[in-house]
Amino acid sequence: MTHAEAYAELVARSGELAVLQSCASVLGWDQQTYMPRGGAAFRGDQLALIAKLSHAEATHPRFGELLGELGGTFAEGTVEAANVRELKHGYDRATKLPSRLVEELARVTAAAHEAWVDARKGDSFATFRPHLETILALKREEAAAVRTAEHAHLYDALLDEYEPGASTADLTVLFAGLTAAVVPLVKAIGESSTRPDDTILTRDYPVERQKWFAESAAVAIGFDFNNGRLDIAAHPFCSTFGPGDCRLTTRYNPNFFNEAFFGVLHEAGHGLYEQNLPAEHFGTPCGGYCSLGVHESQSRFWENQVGRSRPFWQGFLPRMKQAFPGTLDDVSLDAFELAVNAVKPSLIRVEADEATYNLHIAVRFELELALITGDLQAAELPAAWNEKYRDYLGLTPPTDADGCLQDVHWSFGGIGYFPTYTLGNLLAAQLQRAMPDSEATIRSGDFSGLKSWLTANIHTHGRRYRAQELCTRATGGALSPVPFVEYLSAKFDRLYGLKI
């Protein structure tokens, strides 16, 4: 068998696996949008069968043979070399995990998820604690099993699932730089006499008009509704089935404008990435997204750098006044801009503003790292959580439901996931800095220049480069907290008059 034949077989196998997984995406999307309650049990059977078939395909010995044959064949930097590298990375990870551990994690996290729902509802950490302890033990075992020479820290092996190449050492430096600048900034904003009037955003916003207005913004930034849809889901997400079919979801609150509008910009940002991946590489790593952090940089860029900017609302506020007649007649651009940029330390991550958001992530990063190393015991989590909220946000959660029980991630074993949110936020600011004239482009209302810059520098590469290299290629330097911190400072100094 020639190398060309071996590579063709590898690509065909990878493509079949991608099709199988896209079937699971269709079922998962339906489950969260249209499926009646009664369908849940059978949907579970369908998804479990696909997961089993996918796992068998992903760990098939033939995959290993082909990867072994092709190792070192292609020149560094080519699409072929990147596909072999990434498929080998996934194969090694999948085959290093004992099937006993995979099954146990599936069983334990299913029970933990139910326990977490009850624990949060009843504000009872004791209900969740034994599950968390078991998950931590299994995740330590998983990390030890998949750890490679590149993973200096045990936690690196868990980060690897969501953000390949990220390290505890790098993240520690990023978070330290970030919190050192953001904590005093948030404090200064709190002491400012400028007070946003956020009641502007809780007036009557009929759902039908919100849908129309949010869709028109998604179209304006370049989301293609011939190759996508927007539906309603309780927990909004973006899911791609394959080339030509990208699904966005959102939820509407008739008395709160931000939820659907910024939610749609966010998900459409994810969608733009998916819609502009190179379709000719679909089914191989080079046709897929780079990492969760890079994905989040795309959603946050459109939601925040664009959607919460003054130049954006110079064009969109007059349109919004037309979309919601009479609702905003008394509202100036200054007042509106300040309202959508209100900064207020809060207890709940998903409701956090742009300035405080990463402080919520810093808390989670530090705690889950300590939980994995054993420096922190699960029983000590609520107290440690509350202490960090006091340090970073100046608040003490009155309950664990509003504290360490608020997020779903740990219940599904998603340890190493949280930092990707911050990586995305930092990268979004760094990308904006690297783009030519982004502010003038946003003001023009024609966003195609921004989209094509992102496509050329991020989307089109798929997973050809790891996130760290992609960042350097796109922005000229390694990921740093500096562009984000300077972006925040400039924006909030101006809005809150901090320098006066």
Ligand code: ZN
């Ligand atoms: Zn996102």
